Amino acid sequence: MNEPLLKIERINVSYRDVQVLHEIDLEVYPSEIVTVIGPNGAGKSTLLSATMGFAVPNKGSVTFNGKKITGTPPEETVRLGMTIVPEGARVFTEMTVLDNLKMGSYIKSSRVHRKSSLEMVFNFFPRLHERIKQKGGTLSGGERQMLAIGRALMSRPSLLLLDEPSLGLAPLLVTKVFETIVEIAATGLTVLLVEQNVHFSLEISKRAYVLENGRIVKHGFSEELMNNDYIKKSYLAL
Amino acid sequence: MYTVFVQTIINGLLLGGVYAAYSAGFSLIFGVMGVVNLAHGELIMLGAFTSYWLFAYFNLDPYLSAPFAMILLFLFGYVVQKYIINRVIGQPHIMSYILTFGLHLMIANIAIKMWTQDFRSITTSYSGANAAIWGLNIPLARLVTFMVALLVTWVLWFFLMRTETGRAIRATAQDKEVARLMGVDIRNIYAITFGLGAAITGLSGSVMSPFVIISPEMGLEYTIIAFCVVVLGGMGYMPGALVGGLVLGVAQSLAATYLNAGVSVAITFIILFIMLVICPKGILGKGSVA
Numbered sequence: 001m002n003e004p005l006l007k008i009e010r011i012n013v014s015y016r017d018v019q020v021l022h023e024i025d026l027e028v029y030p031s032e033i034v035t036v037i038g039p040n041g042a043g044k045s046t047l048l049s050a051t052m053g054f055a056v057p058n059k060g061s062v063t064f065n066g067k068k069i070t071g072t073p074p075e076e077t078v079r080l081g082m083t084i085v086p087e088g089a090r091v092f093t094e095m096t097v098l099d100n101l102k103m104g105s106y107i108k109s110s111r112v113h114r115k116s117s118l119e120m121v122f123n124f125f126p127r128l129h130e131r132i133k134q135k136g137g138t139l140s141g142g143e144r145q146m147l148a149i150g151r152a153l154m155s156r157p158s159l160l161l162l163d164e165p166s167l168g169l170a171p172l173l174v175t176k177v178f179e180t181i182v183e184i185a186a187t188g189l190t191v192l193l194v195e196q197n198v199h200f201s202l203e204i205s206k207r208a209y210v211l212e213n214g215r216i217v218k219h220g221f222s223e224e225l226m227n228n229d230y231i232k233k234s235y236l237a238l
Numbered sequence: 239m240y241t242v243f244v245q246t247i248i249n250g251l252l253l254g255g256v257y258a259a260y261s262a263g264f265s266l267i268f269g270v271m272g273v274v275n276l277a278h279g280e281l282i283m284l285g286a287f288t289s290y291w292l293f294a295y296f297n298l299d300p301y302l303s304a305p306f307a308m309i310l311l312f313l314f315g316y317v318v319q320k321y322i323i324n325r326v327i328g329q330p331h332i333m334s335y336i337l338t339f340g341l342h343l344m345i346a347n348i349a350i351k352m353w354t355q356d357f358r359s360i361t362t363s364y365s366g367a368n369a370a371i372w373g374l375n376i377p378l379a380r381l382v383t384f385m386v387a388l389l390v391t392w393v394l395w396f397f398l399m400r401t402e403t404g405r406a407i408r409a410t411a412q413d414k415e416v417a418r419l420m421g422v423d424i425r426n427i428y429a430i431t432f433g434l435g436a437a438i439t440g441l442s443g444s445v446m447s448p449f450v451i452i453s454p455e456m457g458l459e460y461t462i463i464a465f466c467v468v469v470l471g472g473m474g475y476m477p478g479a480l481v482g483g484l485v486l487g488v489a490q491s492l493a494a495t496y497l498n499a500g501v502s503v504a505i506t507f508i509i510l511f512i513m514l515v516i517c518p519k520g521i522l523g524k525g526s527v528a
Contacts, residue, residue, distance in 0.1 A: 052419070074418045074419050075419075078420065086416060086419065090415075092412045093412065094408070095409070095412070099405055102405060103405060103409050103417075104420060106402065106406060106409075155421070
């Protein structure tokens with residue numbers, strides 16, 4: 001196997017005085033979809049925060065593209081080719097759809113590709129093109145999620161982190177969002193997906209990690225995990 | 239009777255234009271950073287003094303020295319934000335009050351040491367000039383300031399809406415964490431924003447200099463008015479400063495004509511009080527965020 005695009009080694013992360021993550025090891029290889037599943041409060045979002053650079057691990061290291069990025073702030077991390085669709089989409093509500101997307105290509109290296117990036121995003125989400133002049137705050141939940149994904153793609157990342165993209169969406173839209181993630185990954189993008197919707201995320205991913213109480217309790221190929229008794233019982237309600 | 243009324247409204251609008259000119263920067267700084275800049279009036283003072291000294295030594299017309307005031311104040315604001323105010327960003331609001339109040343005291347007192355407490359004024363050929371049209375008096379210098387207020391609001395709006403940096407400023411104002419995810423260095427954006435706010439405030443001080451009294455201690459009263467104007471128009475909403483300024487100017491002018499001059503200041507605070515009770519988001523209902 002070739003070198004991992006993202007390599008997280010034995011990181012501990014604390015929020016205020018509480019240690020949230022313990023000795024996390026995680027690897028993502030180029031062009032993979034990797035998912036991290038686990039219950040609410042297991043530390044999934046914190047893991048992404050620490051990867052992106054919002055939270056600084058007090059131990060361990062994060063390596064991206066062969067470069068140590070432990071403690072690199074997010075505004076630098078995005079320049080290295082990693083970006084995140086934050087939990088709850090967090091579109092700029094007072095800005096138009098177009099301005100939201102343009103913000104996605106704020107960094108100089110992606111600004112030069114802005115036009116073609118916009119075309120690509122509108123190809124994925126024709127709906128956004130129809131709403132181009134509307135303010136972010138007027139969009140529906142599903143459209144906001146599309147906008148947030150589109151905005152992330154605008155930076156032309158090599159690794160896309162997704163934090164609970166299906167959260168709060170109607171079942172039909174959940175399916176649509178997961179289909180889009182597969183389509184996006186098919187273009188060669190590497191995806192690290194954090195989800196509570198275990199069924200769908202195992203289905204679309206190649207490998208998965210199970211995070212409970214801040215520790216990785218299981219990991220392996222998603223297909224195998226889907227048939228694992230523990231996973232079936234705890235997460236898939238089978 | 240009719241002429242008096244129209245004259246009162248015109249005076250009010252022109253006064254309001256002056257208010258708007260020097261309040262826009264206050265609104266911008268609050269809207270983007272949530273910092274209530276209690277040293278705002280000192281920026282006006284520094285702008286006015288820039289014009290004063292250039293006039294005193296080089297006989298340079300205040301309107302021609304205005305660009306110098308802008309550049310000087312931009313640099314001043316940028317440095318103050320980058321090296322001083324950025325230290326309290328993200329801390330409770332009270333920290334920025336204490337810090338900017340300290341800046342207010344320091345700047346005013348250093349200015350007194352350097353320039354003494356003397357009241358100064360710039361007397362130009364047009365200082366007292368009025369245009370008389372249909373029996374109405376229009377003070378020219380104030381008219382120019384009014385135009386500057388309109389221009390500043392428009393240019394600022396355009397800058398915020400149409401440029402990369404403007405867009406980044408708006409993004410930072412709305413969600414600074416996500417702005418960072420987009421690759422925005424928010425500390426630099428803060429410094430630019432404060433610089434811009436200081437620049438347009440310095441510009442207003444400069445274009446006001448032909449008709450106001452200039453002294454190192456002039457700042458505080460302007461800070462108070464700017465605060466009222468911005469609360470009236472909606473904190474952080476750019477066109478709000480213009481609307482708030484005009485409303486306040488006209489109200490004060492009407493009070494001065496039909497009640498008495500002493501009441502006009504009281505009117506300011508009565509309007510502010512009512513506004514905060516019934517509509518804290520400002521007249522246009524669009525508080526915060528550019």
